[in-house]
Amino acid sequence: MNIQIYAGKKNFDTQKAERYFKERRIPFQSLDLKKHRLGEREIRLMLDAVGMEKLIDREDKKVKEHPACYFDRAEMLIPAIQENPWLLKTPIVRNGNWITQGYAPEEWDKWA
Secondary structure, eight states: OOEEEEESSOOHHHHHHHHHHHHTTOOEEEEETTTSOOOHHHHHHHHHHHOHHHHBOTTSHHHHTSGGGGOOSHHHHHHHHHHOGGGBOSOEEEETTEEEESOOHHHHHHHO
16 A cells, blocks of 8 residues: 555545544655645546545635636536645545545454
């Protein structure tokens, strides 16, 4: 398993995800979205796995003010996410081509 946890700001779900993998002694890599620039392929995988509606943090006040919050096509959304990774709802947990958004231990159990 090659687990990656993408996180923008340390929120409660990100901390719970990290704790889940630590408790099971499953190695993971934390990727800070402020430092790690996402590639187009990465974002496409996320969009395909999670969906546009769940991937963008539409509850966040700052995100609601950004035009990308209202985009409905991946071609428009991908460059916006590359420039503004804070648009994403985190944590995003990836194991190869399997990707989840938020705290999803029932999905992670299936990976083992």
